[in-house]
Amino acid sequence: MINILLKDGDVLGADGQVRRADIAISSSIITQIGSVTEQAEQIINCQDKLIVPGFVNTHTHAAMSLFRSYADDMLLMDWLKTKIWPAEENLTAEDVYWGTQLAIAEMLKSGTTCFADMYFFMPEVAKAVAESGIRAVLARGMAGVAPTASQALAESENFYKEWHLAADGRVTVMLGPHAPYTCPPEYLKKVTALAEKLGSQIHIHLAETAGEVADCHKHYGKSPIALMAELGVLDHGVLAAHCVHVAPDDIAIMHNKNVRVAHNPGSNMKLASGVAPIPAMLKAGICVGLGTDGAASNNNLDMLEEIRLAAMLHKVHHLDPLAIPAKTAVAMATVQGANALGLGKTTGRLEVSYKADITIFDMQEPHWHPRHDRLSLLTYAAGAHDVHTVIVDGKVLLANRRLTTIDQERLIVEADRRGLRLVNHSSPK
Amino acid sequence: MINILLKDGDVLGADGQVRRADIAISSSIITQIGSVTEQAEQIINCQDKLIVPGFVNTHTHAAMSLFRSYADDMLLMDWLKTKIWPAEENLTAEDVYWGTQLAIAEMLKSGTTCFADMYFFMPEVAKAVAESGIRAVLARGMAGVAPTASQALAESENFYKEWHLAADGRVTVMLGPHAPYTCPPEYLKKVTALAEKLGSQIHIHLAETAGEVADCHKHYGKSPIALMAELGVLDHGVLAAHCVHVAPDDIAIMHNKNVRVAHNPGSNMKLASGVAPIPAMLKAGICVGLGTDGAASNNNLDMLEEIRLAAMLHKVHHLDPLAIPAKTAVAMATVQGANALGLGKTTGRLEVSYKADITIFDMQEPHWHPRHDRLSLLTYAAGAHDVHTVIVDGKVLLANRRLTTIDQERLIVEADRRGLRLVNHSSPK
Incomplete structure (x- = not known):
């Protein structure tokens, strides 16, 4: 059973080459890379997206x-x-x-x-x-x-x-x-x-x-x-x-x-x-x-x-x-x-049997165009906000730029309050 | 008549200090900085935003x-x-x-x-x-x-x-x-x-x-x-x-x-x-x-x-x-x-009588927290995508991250087509 199917993405291989492919994830593991035709519980459309190892x-x-x-x-x-x-x-x-x-x-x-x-x-x-x-x-x-x-x-x-x-x-x-x-x-x-x-x-x-x-x-x-x-x-x-x-x-x-x-x-x-x-x-x-x-x-x-x-x-x-x-x-x-980190047999690559630790970049913004070379664009032109979806251990933790497991609003209230208390500001700059 | 009123922003002065203020724009010019109470054609809520010279x-x-x-x-x-x-x-x-x-x-x-x-x-x-x-x-x-x-x-x-x-x-x-x-x-x-x-x-x-x-x-x-x-x-x-x-x-x-x-x-x-x-x-x-x-x-x-x-x-x-x-x-x-550029009497500062060339950063994302020092956050932590609104010569050219004068979709089609033609790719990488 495929839990998540990443469909029609540009996939960065460990050899530095980018190839069009689908990626199938079952439980926490990448199970297929290539043209995947089976059904999946969840399909993420990866057209116009660059899929890289997290x-x-x-x-x-x-x-x-x-x-x-x-x-x-x-x-x-x-x-x-x-x-x-x-x-x-x-x-x-x-x-x-x-x-x-x-x-x-x-x-x-x-x-x-x-x-x-x-x-x-x-x-x-x-x-x-x-x-x-x-x-x-x-x-x-x-x-x-x-x-x-x-x-x-x-x-x-x-x-x-x-x-x-x-x-x-x-x-x-x-x-x-x-x-x-x-x-x-x-x-x-x-x-x-x-x-x-x-x-x-x-x-x-x-x-x-x-x-x-x-x-x-x-x-x-x-x-x-x-x-x-x-x-x-x-x-x-x-x-x-x-x-x-x-x-x-x-x-x-x-x-x-x-x-x-x-x-x-x-x-x-x-x-x-x-x-x-x-x-x-x-x-x-x-x-x-x-x-x-x-x-x-x-x-x-x-x-x-x-x-x-x-x-x-x-x-x-x-x-x-x-x-x-x-x-x-x-x-x-x-x-x-x-x-x-001693985890090279587990993560860091988009390969079958590796953990599904995956980052998906949206390539829509002007700085991703024209696309002569996607690896170059990632290295020299992209921005952190282009990160669209993040999967760790087979679970989507960032979906369309929104955190799925963290309450960002509450987090920021806590962080601000604690940060200011720690340094004992009379007033923030 | 105020055309645009930037309300309740954190304003970066030419002295590097950040102060809470409103900014009034009439035609192409900054006409007031401080607490502005007059009516305006358009009000932009700048709470949680950092206003800097473009x-x-x-x-x-x-x-x-x-x-x-x-x-x-x-x-x-x-x-x-x-x-x-x-x-x-x-x-x-x-x-x-x-x-x-x-x-x-x-x-x-x-x-x-x-x-x-x-x-x-x-x-x-x-x-x-x-x-x-x-x-x-x-x-x-x-x-x-x-x-x-x-x-x-x-x-x-x-x-x-x-x-x-x-x-x-x-x-x-x-x-x-x-x-x-x-x-x-x-x-x-x-x-x-x-x-x-x-x-x-x-x-x-x-x-x-x-x-x-x-x-x-x-x-x-x-x-x-x-x-x-x-x-x-x-x-x-x-x-x-x-x-x-x-x-x-x-x-x-x-x-x-x-x-x-x-x-x-x-x-x-x-x-x-x-x-x-x-x-x-x-x-x-x-x-x-x-x-x-x-x-x-x-x-x-x-x-x-x-x-x-x-x-x-x-x-x-x-x-x-x-x-x-x-x-x-x-x-x-x-x-x-x-x-x-020889334009120092016209632009580059948020001061009365200067051109309204203004960039407004949204400070919502986690990397803007806690806010011990906004100038430091801008310099060492912010990202380009945090730019929320851009005004040039008194006109809003970017509103809530969307271009108002450029058709981005058509632009990208043209840029991709021309970029690939120019370098005569057989196939893009």
């Missing part, structure tokens, strides 16, 4: 959407110390639930079907994921230097046991040691021991800023990547966010240890962190996905923007218009993103 | 929208010689009309109320501008090395006489010598003589690529900027597109000659031209506006994207998160853009 956001802090536009154009440490950390002190579990729902609403509306999150009050995040229907890879952020260091390890273990592979398998749990500069070696050894005990993978920030790398060399005589390799952190399957300041030796280690990279061009640009050597990583055979980072440092969760930035930033940085072509940038947001 | 796109080639997505990810000269120039050979006057309308439709829908164009068949461009109601600064592109060199001069003169200050003053005409590398000194002297005769200003590409600058040094012993100064080109009011590869000496000349710059971050990134030293130009007091360049090299005409890129690119390039703050980037797209 985007995979490989690095974010979803609930930080509550701090969107609170503080910008500041030095990183100033921003963290005077704005973000004090505001985060005020966060409650309920705030994290609503902030995460706000992020999920925005992600679904811009075509993202799966995201990797690192934050705290993670059972609230998992609840929002379970209720909304999206797919996610969740990690409780752990800082070894914080008073919560031991508690975070215990919470991570409990969270893993409770939520890993829960919500029909839509939730996967990783361990989330925040970064080498917040997690001393002794703490990281505890984290790797826990990873070994649970069989879990690790999501960590690595080599985001030049200052972090310089400090690491000063304290440990080696780069963050080399230090992580020495401590065994890289032996458990690692998703490493940023990797902006990595040397050729680091890239060799990353390749050797199969480190997967979450590249966040928008955040790296806005925070002035630097330009990650992505072309070199790709050449070395490293798996690179794309991420938005949190909305406080981006300031949206629009993966199409990250695709475009990935395609354009490396061109101008290397003065090479061939640096990251459209096909590579889109692959980083889909198939490679899924690989980065 | 964006000014200081550099494009509108009709090249027909080549959108035709050729990307190529070396510049390869792209021009094997793709763009052969396709342009096929262009008819009617193609330019429809290509320009396609561009205008996209520009209006993304909040642009004024654009500077350089192309050919310019009376067709002017006709599209006149019919659509948008504001434009038009220049017939002239290449001294082309067989059309003399014809282009004659056409420019006729075009100036026929169209300068036409269409209720919405059309302004400049002369458009393409670039130093396509216009030898003798030809540029003829152009400046014509500019002097007509009293017209000049729109030219300058210092776009490192190769152009190196060639200029080789042939003339000086930079393109210095060469233009020597030839008197800079004495007539110059709008210079790109200015990517300019040295401190060039910046001093530009400031001295009051050269206004059209910065095109998207095009410069995608074509890998380089990063223009915009912070240094601003520090020197040079007027810098933003432009999209043509849709063949961008690939859209979305000024919000250029605002965001301007704010983000220079941060990461200089590793300075304070490089171009949100307020500066938005000013480049509005007040400074108008100044760059």
Whole structure:
């Protein structure tokens, strides 16, 4: 029995080619691609539409959407110390639930079907994921230097046991040691021991800023990547966010240890962190996905923007218009993103037996014309609002641009109220 | 008599501050800003909306929208010689009309109320501008090395006489010598003589690529900027597109000659031209506006994207998160853009006695929440589709996201047919 039939769409294959086809979905799975003639419970007319794998956001802090536009154009440490950390002190579990729902609403509306999150009050995040229907890879952020260091390890273990592979398998749990500069070696050894005990993978920030790398060399005589390799952190399957300041030796280690990279061009640009050597990583055979980072440092969760930035930033940085072509940038947001999260056998491709995690773009607006090349239009011309329908795990979560599982009106009231309370505005700007 | 009353909006002032106010429009002019109690012919409810000056796109080639997505990810000269120039050979006057309308439709829908164009068949461009109601600064592109060199001069003169200050003053005409590398000194002297005769200003590409600058040094012993100064080109009011590869000496000349710059971050990134030293130009007091360049090299005409890129690119390039703050980037797209086109006393600001060239953003979508800072949300989070209403010269050209003067359905049929014919596709990708 076909539950959903996508009829007459332009379908983007993992080879970057676009072909006219129908897609049949039964339960949570893509069961046919081609000319489908059987009956279906629901038919979605996909004429004039581009069907792509749902985007995979490989690095974010979803609930930080509550701090969107609170503080910008500041030095990183100033921003963290005077704005973000004090505001985060005020966060409650309920705030994290609503902030995460706000992020999920925005992600679904811009075509993202799966995201990797690192934050705290993670059972609230998992609840929002379970209720909304999206797919996610969740990690409780752990800082070894914080008073919560031991508690975070215990919470991570409990969270893993409770939520890993829960919500029909839509939730996967990783361990989330925040970064080498917040997690001393002794703490990281505890984290790797826990990873070994649970069989879990690790999501960590690595080599985001030049200052972090310089400090690491000063304290440990080696780069963050080399230090992580020495401590065994890289032996458990690692998703490493940023990797902006990595040397050729680091890239060799990353390749050797199969480190997967979450590249966040928008955040790296806005925070002035630097330009990650992505072309070199790709050449070395490293798996690179794309991420938005949190909305406080981006300031949206629009993966199409990250695709475009990935395609354009490396061109101008290397003065090479061939640096990251459209096909590579889109692959980083889909198939490679899924690989980065360890979900490459499940999602990220429009292929039979894969999960039905699908984004459908409406190609009506003027910026989609003329249509010489649909992959180019998606990469360089499309907008998030062109996302028309989003399906996750075989369920329609966005139908004709309307969320089906989230009450957007109530959500926005909650988000506004909580966002303003957290930063203790006397009056909004 | 108030013709249009914008009621209860959040109004962005030229000082970067947002204040709650009403705006009264009589005929083509803003007549009141504040609390307006008089009757009006039409009232637009602007609650939950952000009212900003219409964006000014200081550099494009509108009709090249027909080549959108035709050729990307190529070396510049390869792209021009094997793709763009052969396709342009096929262009008819009617193609330019429809290509320009396609561009205008996209520009209006993304909040642009004024654009500077350089192309050919310019009376067709002017006709599209006149019919659509948008504001434009038009220049017939002239290449001294082309067989059309003399014809282009004659056409420019006729075009100036026929169209300068036409269409209720919405059309302004400049002369458009393409670039130093396509216009030898003798030809540029003829152009400046014509500019002097007509009293017209000049729109030219300058210092776009490192190769152009190196060639200029080789042939003339000086930079393109210095060469233009020597030839008197800079004495007539110059709008210079790109200015990517300019040295401190060039910046001093530009400031001295009051050269206004059209910065095109998207095009410069995608074509890998380089990063223009915009912070240094601003520090020197040079007027810098933003432009999209043509849709063949961008690939859209979305000024919000250029605002965001301007704010983000220079941060990461200089590793300075304070490089171009949100307020500066938005000013480049509005007040400074108008100044760059010589229209700073007419448009680019929401102030009494200025032209009613206004863009109204709907702030309903999740990415506009919470609203800690509206200017930040506009710069870093908004999308082109959030543009709800656009007014040019006191007339509503976009109402609730629908074009009022352009038949979008017919336009798209024409654009698709002509676009595919021009590049002689056997079958579209």
